[in-house]
Amino acid sequence: MSHLMQKNIEIPELGPELEKALSELIEQTGREPISARLRELAACLAAALERPEA
Amino acid sequence: MKNEILEQIPALRAYSRVLCRRVPDAEDLVQETLLRAIEYADSFRPGTNLRAWLFTIMRNRFYTNCRKSAREQTGGTDCVSEQSRAQAGQEWHMQACEMHAALRDLPPHYREAILLVGALGESYLEAARILNCDIGTIKSRVNRARQMLRKVLEPEF
Numbered sequence: 001m002s003h004l005m006q007k008n009i010e011i012p013e014l015g016p017e018l019e020k021a022l023s024e025l026i027e028q029t030g031r032e033p034i035s036a037r038l039r040e041l042a043a044c045l046a047a048a049l050e051r052p053e054a
Numbered sequence: 055m056k057n058e059i060l061e062q063i064p065a066l067r068a069y070s071r072v073l074c075r076r077v078p079d080a081e082d083l084v085q086e087t088l089l090r091a092i093e094y095a096d097s098f099r100p101g102t103n104l105r106a107w108l109f110t111i112m113r114n115r116f117y118t119n120c121r122k123s124a125r126e127q128t129g130g131t132d133c134v135s136e137q138s139r140a141q142a143g144q145e146w147h148m149q150a151c152e153m154h155a156a157l158r159d160l161p162p163h164y165r166e167a168i169l170l171v172g173a174l175g176e177s178y179l180e181a182a183r184i185l186n187c188d189i190g191t192i193k194s195r196v197n198r199a200r201q202m203l204r205k206v207l208e209p210e211f
Contacts, residue, residue, distance in 0.1 A: 021153040022173035030064035041088035046055035048095035
């Protein structure tokens with residue numbers, strides 16, 4: 001987030017309670033396992049993004 | 055790069071559940087997003103915001119699917135009633151449940167704005183790009199969503 005602040009990109013403050021509730025929502029998805037299929041797709045995407053331009 | 059992409063999965067899941075409401079549909083959307091991103095890998099500029107790029111693809115895919123299927127993707131039952139059909143391990147903390155239910159009740163464009171900006175930490179500028187609107191509109195939507203959520207979550211406010 002610091003690199004965004006260095007660029008003066010505006011990020012709003014929402015209030016501590018709301019931020020906490022939203023953060024918990026995101027943390028929940030972060031605790032869920034990532035399937036083998038998603039890992040496979042992530043690997044394919046990484047390969048595609050790292051492919052040198054023709 | 056693979057790890058960088060895997061790190062985006064939780065955020066992609068969160069955004070997909072805002073769009074799709076049902077967890078199985080949301081998981082499908084995450085997979086479709088990665089497939090689409092592979093197809094359009096050439097459109098990504100190295101050094102730019104990978105997550106914002108993926109969010110844009112996800113959003114476009116979602117609305118394309120909506121138009122194709124011609125059925126309502128948003129609305130319908132809230133997350134609380136979907137709890138019994140959630141996959142194992144996706145139990146929500148009580149406050150997260152309340153937040154999720156409150157998000158469900160927001161108009162779709164407010165819901166997207168508050169999730170991107172409030173929960174996922176995107177700047178107004180990036181959120182405006184993802185949602186294809188101007189910064190003033192994003193600010194207005196975030197502010198409005200914030201007011202509505204606070205009324206629900208902090209009724210004494």
